[in-house]
Amino acid sequence: MFEATIATTRIGLLVPSSNAVMEVEFYRSLPTDISVHTSHIYRASAAVDAQAMAETGRNAVQTALSLSQTQVALIVYGHTASSYVNGPAGDADIARMVGEAVGVPAMTTASAAVRCLRSVGAKRVWLAAPYPMGPTRSAADFLTAHGFEVLSIECLGVAHGPDLKHVPLQATYEMGLRAAAKGQADALFMSGTGVHTIGVIGELEKALGKPVITANLAALWGTLDHLGCTDRFSFGESRLLEWQRAHGAIS
Numbered sequence: 001m002f003e004a005t006i007a008t009t010r011i012g013l014l015v016p017s018s019n020a021v022m023e024v025e026f027y028r029s030l031p032t033d034i035s036v037h038t039s040h041i042y043r044a045s046a047a048v049d050a051q052a053m054a055e056t057g058r059n060a061v062q063t064a065l066s067l068s069q070t071q072v073a074l075i076v077y078g079h080t081a082s083s084y085v086n087g088p089a090g091d092a093d094i095a096r097m098v099g100e101a102v103g104v105p106a107m108t109t110a111s112a113a114v115r116c117l118r119s120v121g122a123k124r125v126w127l128a129a130p131y132p133m134g135p136t137r138s139a140a141d142f143l144t145a146h147g148f149e150v151l152s153i154e155c156l157g158v159a160h161g162p163d164l165k166h167v168p169l170q171a172t173y174e175m176g177l178r179a180a181a182k183g184q185a186d187a188l189f190m191s192g193t194g195v196h197t198i199g200v201i202g203e204l205e206k207a208l209g210k211p212v213i214t215a216n217l218a219a220l221w222g223t224l225d226h227l228g229c230t231d232r233f234s235f236g237e238s239r240l241l242e243w244q245r246a247h248g249a250i251s
Contacts, residue, residue: 006033011223012072013038014063014098015079015193016056018046018161022078022193025216026223029198029235034227039066041079046161048131050138053082057094064098064106074226075099075106078193080215081131083110084138088145105226109193109215112222114146119221120211120240121247122187124149126179129191130156130167139191152182164194172197176204176212187211193219202237211243 011030015022017040026036041063045052056079064075075098077083083091091110099106117125125148129136136155143150154175158164172195176188187210190197197214204212217235224230230250233241244250 009034009227010070010072011036012064012067012070012075012102012104014041014060014075014077016041016043016161018164019078019194020165021196022216022219025196025198025235026220029220030223031229031232037067037070037072039063048081048135048159048161048164050085050134052161053079053085053135056082057085057090060094061097061101064101068102072102072104074223075102075104076112076219076223077106077108078219080110080113080139080191080193081135083108084135084142087142091142107219107222107226109219109222110142113189113191113213113215113218114143115225116213116218116221116240117148117187117189119247119249120187120213120243121249122148122185122211122213124151124183124185126150126152126154126176126182126185126188127191128154128172128175128179128188130158130164130172130175130195131192132157132159136191143189151185152179154179161194164192165196167195169196169200173200173203176200177207180208180210185210187213190214198236201235205237205239211240212238213240
């Protein structure tokens, strides 16, 4: 009489209260048998600065507890800028504390980005971010600490978190081109989970002839990698699997 319920793998997602993009890009890209369940991290300030980023990180554990009975397989911490504040060690602490609080593995988007960049053989990168220059430089320092050479830094200067969701794709595209105009890098990394990127990756990869790794793309790939199904990866017109195959990361 009734169709059998499809077995579903559940993913928990933690994002700042202003982020209305990452969950949407996940749902547009995840296989249909994987669902995403989002909790928003409250912070008193909507500014995109070091103090607000630190507050987001501090509030992550309490927010994660709201997912403790959802029976998720993984929690994704979807906020790159707060991962940069205290460097790689602070980023690892966020994942550890969130995971311990809920009792399941946790992964930060920033750590997924590092692994994703390495999976395409990137050592020299162009960096683009929607933030003001201060948080963008923190992103560059984070990548440098992980062994990457950052050849250029471009940013949009968006200083109010709720405005990130309104950044036009054209502005993101042009920012990527500006970053890539400086030196010969192996890939472009676009930080920021709160801006739309799924619609611009294909055009940027065509223009640059290089991999374009965005924060949300990396988090999605990292999620599927944790679940053992990266062969099911899809994110707009991204050619990630082709770049990985060319590098020998996959067969």
